[in-house]
Amino acid sequence: MPSSADSLLIIALLVALSALFSMAEMSVAASRRLKLRQLLDQGDRRAQEVIKVQDEPGDFFTVIQIGQNTVAILAGLVGEDAFAPAVSELMTWLQLPPDTARTVAGVVSFLMVTSVFILLSDLLPKRVGMTAPERVALYVVGPMRYLATVFKPVVWLFKRITDLLCTVLGLPERRDDRVTPDDILAMAQAGADAGVLARPEHEVIENVIELDTRVVTSSMTARDHVVHFLIDDSEVLIRARIDQYPHSTYLVCEGSIDHVLGYVDSKNLLRRLLNNEPISLKAEGLVQKVLMVPDRLTLSEVLAQFRQAHEDFAVIVNEYGLVVGIITINDVMNTVMGQLVSPLDEEQIVQRDADSWLIDGMTPIPDVLRALSLDDLPDSTEYETLAGFLMVSLRRVPRRTDAVEWGGYRFEVMDVDAHKIDQVMVTRVQPRPAEA
Template sequence: MSLFQNIVIILILIVGAGFLSLTEIALAGARKVKLKILAESGDERAQKVLDLQENSADFFAASQIGLNAVAILGGILGEGAFRPYFYNLVVRFYQGPWAETLSFALSFTLVTSLFILFADLMPKRLAMIAPEKIAVSVINPIQIFIRICKPLAWMINAIANVLFRLFKVNTTREDNITFDDISAVMDAGAQAGVLQKQEHHFIENVFELEERNVPSSMTTRENVVFFTLKESEASIRQKLAEYPYSKFLVCSENIDDVIGYVDAKDILVRILNNQSLLQLNESTIRNVLTIPDTLTLSEVLDRFRSTKEKFAVVINEYALVVGVITLSDIMITVMGDWVTPIEEDQQIIKRDNNSWLIDGSTPIEDIKHALQIDEMPDDENYETIAGFMMYKLRKIPRPADSVLFDGYKFEVVDVDHFKIDQLLVTRIVETQEIQNNTEADG
């Protein structure tokens, strides 16, 4: 054959190999979620791609048969077509015993480079740009190619299956979607501008409901406002005026003797009707939902939904009340910074770019968000920043006690009856850099 004929055949082989490479990456990389959306919209080709992904052995066998056959044939034709011309070129400069070898090396390098560039690299990079769109476009011709290679592909797959069974290799594809997968998609959506900042924030917090326990969002025991059966009318009126809560626990004598709860609305109705508040009775006291402190926030939501309640008492393993939680508390956890209370009630107050004043009862998850810390050490052993300090110090903290962790200094500022009230958190790394820069300027 002439040089022109050889070049035409090699170009046809490159196009064929490029098509197979393009198809292989597109079908492997096409995401099932997008393909299902296309299939549900009526695109039959998308359903064919999904079916091929479920039974991909025949396709990959046919693809490898085609790619290897084309590569071998291209090498044979290319070497025979170009070597004489390279030989004539080489002998102009070198006529030694290595002239034939050099001409072979040059022809081999040329053909191999053409196949790598146009039949492998470029098609695969193109396929990665829009795998679903390309997979849908090539599915019909590739099915014809699979039928042509079916006999040889069946034999190759049979041998491969025997070897997989021999070495006990599981070839079943797992398509389970994990939280990490969804988180990665959300991050990509946020970076692309598809998700707004607040939407990304809300979705992250919703998934955290499965990981956060009740103590991270409840009102703690020392902050629970409750009535006793012998509560005076003046005291009830004062608490209603002083605390903006919609529900109050009713206890026999102390907080651990819970009887039920009263709705502030019921009490206000009695006040408006000029009825006495001297005795809380069955008409105003309601049964209260009791939950253990080991539940996750997601499980609490399920309890609220099944019982039609929005308020619950949290008890520990010793049947002692450790706090109360409402549906609003969980919603605030989801909404996060977008429903931050007024400044006086904030648990985390940012003083400047490198320091924060933090309440000791602040949940550890909120600390991680505020300080942008991925993981706290052994965080299964505590729920709050105060618990973190006690765990790290291995003692009851005192003012000025501090812990260094992940470039931050956690320092106890105020302690009230062994309870950590406030901490000062300082970013050490950046602070030191600022000081070094200041000294250098001086």
């Protein structure tokens, strides 16, 4: 049997070896693929080894488990000899019976060895591996791959058995490293919480991700606000309307807005005016073909159509062929930029105090959710705006003072204009407690 000094030396070596296994396990598992690729681009070839281990983790973690269990067994064999003699002498000095002294010495020695291993070979190394995973992984991947080569036969056996168990249980053999929109949003939120991203910048990132889910109706100009001409309008009426509503383009319709013939560019009207030519929408080549898009398209899809058609303006129609509104590329960009451009326009969401908001009825649901810190609203697939939420919830056209309570908030209709909900007061039902 080894002496106490030899046992202490063996314990120290086992602790160091176990710490290496713990740091290797935690650091490789926690290393971020994006950070490793950045290190590889900077010329550190060890990052490639870590990436290979993450792609094929079987051998690596098999070595770790074999090593940790072997260390635990050896620690149990030599642990008692490391501290038991000294503790036994102390118990004898305290005049305990020999049998009792040996029993107490064994228990105390076991607790001391266990405590040392928990602290120095488990908690502390894993804390280090979690704090700086990429840096630690670069240093431990080499020794661990060497151990995998040394114990290759044993590793091969256990790996095949593990693969078989994973197949039987239907578990994946590799981890999924695909970055999802939720991952990007979580990273952006973490950056905003840490102060790395300003709130408007964080909102821009969220809005860009939401381009794939927001439909065009959330950013359009509704039909009631679309300035349009009829093909038979007189020059006097056209001049008056341009003077009252200056825009770069105008829809041209026949009879009503639901019969769109195309659009006219204000620059072409100005050119005719400067050339002293009469302004008639029936003039050849003046009315141009307009891009028509369905109201179920997302903002990213309408951007793709803009790019394909080389247009920056489109008319939105529903399944019945009726005009719902119009959308321009500027509307999409304003949706993306959020607060960076909203000071130039009337805000749709105005926070009155810590527990109440005055919100425009046409505000898109994603903006409402963000302002109220909600995850979702009921039946969210049936509407795109706050007004739609109230209509679906009430199952009728809301009137003033109508209210809906959901998710800890009260949504009260404040103003209705020709069956259109203009303003909604949102109040937190249970106000937040005041901060001390």
